[in-house]
Amino acid sequence: MNELVISIKNAYKxxxxxxxxxxxxxxxxxxxxxxxxxxxxxxxxxxxxxxxxFILLDSGEITVLDKVIGKDVDMPKNVGLIIETPGFLKDxxxxxxxxxxxxxxxxITNDDIKNAIRRVGxxxxxxxxxxxxxxxxxxxxxxxxxxxxxxxxxxxxxxxNGLDKKGVTEMRSLLLQMKDEGKTIIMAxxxxxxxxxxxxxxxxxxxxxxxxx
Numbered sequence: 001m002n003e004l005v006i007s008i009k010n011a012y013k014x015x016x017x018x019x020x021x022x023x024x025x026x027x028x029x030x031x032x033x034x035x036x037x038x039x040x041x042x043x044x045x046x047x048x049x050x051x052x053x054f055i056l057l058d059s060g061e062i063t064v065l066d067k068v069i070g071k072d073v074d075m076p077k078n079v080g081l082i083i084e085t086p087g088f089l090k091d092x093x094x095x096x097x098x099x100x101x102x103x104x105x106x107x108i109t110n111d112d113i114k115n116a117i118r119r120v121g122x123x124x125x126x127x128x129x130x131x132x133x134x135x136x137x138x139x140x141x142x143x144x145x146x147x148x149x150x151x152x153x154x155x156x157x158x159x160x161n162g163l164d165k166k167g168v169t170e171m172r173s174l175l176l177q178m179k180d181e182g183k184t185i186i187m188a189x190x191x192x193x194x195x196x197x198x199x200x201x202x203x204x205x206x207x208x209x210x211x212x213x
Contacts (some may be wrong), residue, residue: 003030005153005184006051010060013046013208020046021057022208030152033175033185035199043208044188048083048155051186052076065152080151082159086142090131094141095124098148107149116148117141121170135162143171147178154178156187160194172197 006028013021020043028034036044049055051062053075062069064076088097098113114124120140130138139162146154154175160168175185175198189195195202204212 004028005030005065006186007063008047008051008060009062011047011050011057011062012059013050013055013057020208021050021060024060024205024208024210026203026210028184028186030184031179031182032200033179033187033198035195035202036186036188036205037190037195037202038188038205042205044205045083045157046208047205048081048157048186048188051155052079052081052083054083076153078149078152079155080146080149080153081155081157082142082146083155083157085161086138086145088130088138088141091129093127094122094130094133094144095126097130097141098145101145102148105149112150113148116144119147119174120144121167136164136167139163140167140171143174147174152183154183154185154187156185158188158190160189160191168194 004027008024008026011021011024024047038044046055050057051064053069056070065078067073067076069076094117095113098117102108102113117124120143122137122140122144130141143159146156160171163171172194179185203210
């Protein structure tokens with residue numbers, strides 16, 4: 001039986017006079033990859049931020065793992081995310097950047113951190129400062145940060161930005177592995193190839209509405 005992990009009901013959000021989410025309803029089920037496509041400004045990022053609790057709706061409701069965002073919890077647990085360009089401490093290594101973040105929640109071990117770094121194709125023993133990383137290496141590290149606590153859900157806004165062809169292929173493979181592990185993934189991408197290869201279901205947003213499935 002399909003397990004509902006995210007329920008979005010009549011989500012509405014307005015900034016000033018601009019409506020950015022207009023009566024959006026969507027159901028997300030466990031173990032599937034969902035693609036959200038649309039032009040810049042269509043509402044994708046605001047929807048993702050609302051799912052993660054960074055933006056509260058004006059009306060409507062978002063439930064993540066049976067918890068209503070803004071009512072039962074401020075931010076959902078067990079969600080890994082990339083929503084904007086990952087920000088890291090440029091003078092520290094990949095391992096120490098993730099170690100500082102992991103110590104805030106104290107949910108995972110040092111080995112878990114290293115394993116996450118390895119899964120994205122980086123070396124956890126590398127002492128190189130992140131400030132000297134290429135854009136693609138920083139993006140890989142951002143994905144490592146998203147997956148390191150073994151979340152049930154991944155919310156990924158343009159997760160392959162800055163990756164070369166090899167990197168894109170490797171990260172697509174990683175997401176498909178995580179789907180096979182039972183993870184639920186919601187992603188936005190401007191690449192139709194990413195969407196075609198990865199997604200079980202695809203929704204298009206335009207002017208704050210879901211206009212096509």
